[in-house]
Amino acid sequence: MIPTRWMHFAAAAVAIALAAAPVRAQDAGARDSARTRLPGALADTAAEPPARHRAIDLTAGGVGISIGNSRRVTGVRINTVDHQAERVNGLNLTLWIPRRNPDLVVTGAAVGLVAPRARRIDGVALGGVGVLASxxxxxGAGGLAMIARERLRGIGVGGLATVGDHGIDGIATAGLVTLSEGGVNGITSAGLAAITEGRLTGISVSPGFSYVDGEVRGITAAGLVNRTKGIARGVTLAGVAVVADTLEGITAAALYARxxxxxxxxxxxxxDVRGVQRGITIGIFNYARDIRGAQIGLLNYVRSNPGGLRLLPIFNTRFGAR
Structure with missing residues (x-):
């Protein structure tokens, strides 16, 4: 029922479009973008010639201000294009499109007028266009996208997309799509679709679609369709339809719940309960293959009941010894 391929494509398209700017800036990056899917498009692992580390250092004892492509700085580092930087404790300010920085760890703040790019950012990451990090x-906040191709721990905000490719622990929100392929522990919110491949423990909210390919423990709510390929435990809500392998807890949908x-x-x-219903369903039409509870509605159908008691108005339950 849910166009999951479309939602995956939307998330990947936003992320790849963001990555395209730094990729176009270097021939090696262009080859990189065709190698794999989303993580590959942002990979910093391909071999390349050593960078030129030229900088003006206004430091004392290794602490101070560095202007240029310095390797390591404690203090403030300002550079046009980061390339093979290694460590910044403090503020790293990048003025243009960064090149590869496979070893760069920023502890403090990574700020890019276009996009900071690093292996790991501990602290605050801000990008005019986006944030790219493992x-x-x-x-982390990006004008278009906030992308952690491994894990996001904390708060991620993207104008269009927020991605924690190997998982999200914390809060992720985006104008279009949030995507995690390693589960979510926390809260996700997206304007079009909140997508989780793996277990969701927490809250997922979207005016459009909520999709979880795994177990849910918590609350999922969608303005249109709420789909769980697994067990949804907790509160499951949708403006149009809820579809899950197993529903446990409280479910509400304007039109359809399956x-x-x-x-x-x-x-x-x-x-529409296509197996055993254990509990209460309330609706215009209620269907269950078998029941250990009650149906309340205009028409109520229990397939396993004796012939004359299968379809009843107002109320139905289990009749006959089985």
Missing amino acids: EVNGI SAEMRGISAAGWN
């Missing part, structure tokens, strides 16, 4: 631990098994309470225009 790991972000702290707060599950293979249901345990708890479900309210929808049409409740």
Whole structure:
């Protein structure tokens, strides 16, 4: 029912479009973008000639201000194009499109007028266009996208997309899509689709779609369609439809709620339980293959009941010894 391929494509397209600017700035980067999917497009692992580390250092005892492409700085580092930098403790300010920095760890603040790019950022990462890092631990915000191709721990904000490719621990929000392929522990919110491949423990909210390919423990809410390919435990809400392998807890949808098994309470225009219902369904039309509970609605159908008791108005439950 949910166009999951479209949602994945939207997230990947935003991320790759953001990565395209630094890729176009270097021939080696252009080859990099065709190698794999999203993580490969941002990879910093390809071999390349050594960078020129030229800088004006206004430091004392290794602490101070460095202007240029210095390797290591404690204090403030200002550079036009970061290339093969290694360590910054303090502020790293990048004025233009960065090149590869496979070993760069920034502890403090990484700020890019276009996009800071590093292996790991511990602290604050801010980019006019986006943030590109393997790991972000702290707060990351990008005008178009905030991308952690391994894990996001903390708060991630993207104008269009926020990605924690190997997982999100904390809060992720975006105008279009949030995407995690390693599970979520925390809160995700997106204007079009909140997508989680893996277990979701926490809250997922979107005016459009919520999609979880795994178990849910918490609250998922979508303005249109809420889909869980697994067990949804907690509160599951949708403006149009809820679809899950198993629903446990409280479910509400304006039009349709479907599950293979249901345990708890479900309210929808049409409740469609294709296995065993354990609990209460409330709707205009309620269907269950078998039931250990009750149906309340205009028409109620229990397939396993004796012939004359399968379809009943107002109320239905389990009749007959089975």
